[in-house]
Amino acid sequence: MDKKPAVFITRKIPFPAIELLEKSCDVEINLEDRVLEKKELLEKVKGKDAVLCLLTDVIDDEVFQAAGPQCKIFANYAVGYNNIDVAAATKRKIIVTNTPGVLTDATADLAWALLFSVARRIVEADKFTREGKFKGWAPELFLGMEITGKTIGIIGAGRIGANFAKKATAFSMKILYHDVKRNFELEKDVGAQFVNLEILLKESDFISIHVPLLPETRHLIGEKEFSMMKKTAILINTSRGAVVDEKALVDALKNKRIWGAGLDVYENEPEIEPELPSLNNVVLLPHIASATIETRTKMALMAAENIIAFFKGDVPPNIVNPEVLSER
Ligand code: GLV
Ligand code: GLV
Numbered sequence: 568m569d570k571k572p573a574v575f576i577t578r579k580i581p582f583p584a585i586e587l588l589e590k591s592c593d594v595e596i597n598l599e600d601r602v603l604e605k606k607e608l609l610e611k612v613k614g615k616d617a618v619l620c621l622l623t624d625v626i627d628d629e630v631f632q633a634a635g636p637q638c639k640i641f642a643n644y645a646v647g648y649n650n651i652d653v654a655a656a657t658k659r660k661i662i663v664t665n666t667p668g669v670l671t672d673a674t675a676d677l678a679w680a681l682l683f684s685v686a687r688r689i690v691e692a693d694k695f696t697r698e699g700k701f702k703g704w705a706p707e708l709f710l711g712m713e714i715t716g717k718t719i720g721i722i723g724a725g726r727i728g729a730n731f732a733k734k735a736t737a738f739s740m741k742i743l744y745h746d747v748k749r750n751f752e753l754e755k756d757v758g759a760q761f762v763n764l765e766i767l768l769k770e771s772d773f774i775s776i777h778v779p780l781l782p783e784t785r786h787l788i789g790e791k792e793f794s795m796m797k798k799t800a801i802l803i804n805t806s807r808g809a810v811v812d813e814k815a816l817v818d819a820l821k822n823k824r825i826w827g828a829g830l831d832v833y834e835n836e837p838e839i840e841p842e843l844p845s846l847n848n849v850v851l852l853p854h855i856a857s858a859t860i861e862t863r864t865k866m867a868l869m870a871a872e873n874i875i876a877f878f879k880g881d882v883p884p885n886i887v888n889p890e891v892l893s894e895r
Contacts, residue, residue, distance in 0.1 A: 572616040572878050577603055577624050580644055584619075584867030591875060592617070609633040616640075617874045622647060623836075628655040640877045642870040645857075646670055646727075647807060648887055649780040657888045664873035664885040668726060669865035670857035675731040677856040678775050678805045681829030684850045685801050686712040686773070691847055712772070712799065712826065714738055720771025722787070723806065724750040724759070728777030732759050743767050746778075768795040773803065780807035788812065793819035800825045805856045808833035813840045820846050831856050 574588055576596040588594050595611070597603055602623045603611065612618050612634040620626055622645040631638070640662040643651060648665045656663045684690055692709045695701065719735045721728045721744040732742050732753055742759040744750070745767045753759045764787075768774070774796070778784045788802070789812035796802070802825060804811055813834040819825050820843075827848040833839050836854060843849055857866060873883035882892060 573614065574617045574619060574874060575611050575615040576619040577608065577611075577621055580619070580621075580867040580870070581864045583864055584871040587868060588619075588871045588874065591878065605629075612638065617642065617877065619644060619870050619874060620651070621645065622650050624650060626651040626656075628652055628659075631655060631659050631661055640664070640874060640883065642873045642883070644866055644870045646674075647779055649807060653888050657891050660891050662877060662883055662891055663887050664870070664883045665887050666866040666869045667885060669869055670862045671726045671730045673859045673862040674727045674805055674856040675734060677831060677852075678727075678731050678777075678803050678829075679734055681803045681805065681831065681850055681852065682773055682775065682801065683714065685803070685827040685829040685848070686714050690850050712801065714740075714773075716740065717772040718743060718770055720744070720762075720767040720774040721759070722746075722764070722767065722774065722776045723778030724753050725777060725779075727805075728775075729753045731775055731777060732757055743771055747783075764792070765795060768792055769797070771800065772797065773801045775803040776806045776810055778806055778810060780809055784810050786810070786812045788816075790815040790818070793824050796825050798823065798825065802828045803830075804828070805831040808836060813843075816840075817842045817846070820848050823848075 571591060571593045574592040574594050576594060578597050579600065585594060608624060608630060612630060614635055615638055617638065617640045618634065619642045626641055639660065641651060641656065642664045644666060646665050646667050648663060651663055653663050688709045688711045715738045718741040721732050724744045724746045729750060732744065735742050736757050742757055743762050744759045745762055745764045749761050754761065787810050793815055816828060817840050820828060829850045831852045832854055843851060857863060869885065873885050876883045
């Protein structure tokens with residue numbers, strides 16, 4: 568019998584995926600509940616036939632080199648894959664896969680949760696109540712922003728942005744969006760209006776970001792963009808931290824240039840701009856948009872299935888660099 572392919576999983580993921588992989592592969596897992604140091608990662612991938620990696624792993628050419636020429640697939644346990652040097656992978660004819668679709672609802676839902684938290688000051692108000700400060704109903708206690716009927720601006724109308732937009736219809740919102748390409752289906756489905764970024768920034772009451780991190784989207788929102796927003800605007804980011812210039816965001820929040828922000832992601836994760844936690848008008852989450860029991864299991868299975876498909880000789884369903892196939 569042929570030797571089973573050797574798979575390395577860079578950190579413990581939901582068990583059903585491990586169980587599935589173990590049926591046809593020799594699986595090794597980093598069981599320590601932490602990100603591996605580069606040195607450790609280089610050591611662990613050596614000689615493996617596939618790697619299931621996380622968005623917290625920096626996968627560059629050094630990692631591909633260390634794995635060796637037999638290793639032809641890296642399955643990322645995330646929809647975003649800015650942690651992987653895809654160009655370097657393609658050059659080595661290594662397939663890279665991601666987990667699109669399964670985390671769309673969870674991520675859009677969390678963006679909404681953040682928007683509600685900021686607009687209605689839920690975190691501040693919860694803290695106040697817990698601290699025993701609630702002395703009775705008061706006319707101006709924790710006044711926030713009405714959500715229903717407002718204008719929402721969506722930057723990036725891919726799967727997640729479009730899903731977020733559909734949910735806005737429940738709140739009778741006017742929907743503006745900006746993207747590098749038009750989403751005609753979204754326009755037809757929910758009456759979303761395609762506008763340039765400047766109009767979106769100027770006219771939206773709330774702005775939610777749903778673009779991938781690319782050289783063109785790095786610091787897409789900076790000082791200039793904050794200066795165009797309404798003073799009552801709320802910015803939500805569940806995409807990648809570096810899409811927003813975090814220092815400029817701190818300034819905008821501190822100087823009340825905008826009303827508030829809700830963040831799930833940070834420019835230099837896990838580091839956070841030191842002033843952010845001291846500001847009341849921002850809600851901070853630890854990158855948990857896809858963190859539901861259902862979604863994380865689906866993501867894990869999807870990453871595993873990409874690896875299994877590859878070893879069966881099939882094209883992995885969620886390949887992000889299909890050009891490697893034509894070059895084979
Ligand atoms: C999470 O951030 C992901 O890209 O899946
Ligand atoms: C990710 O799933 C996206 O395209 O928004």
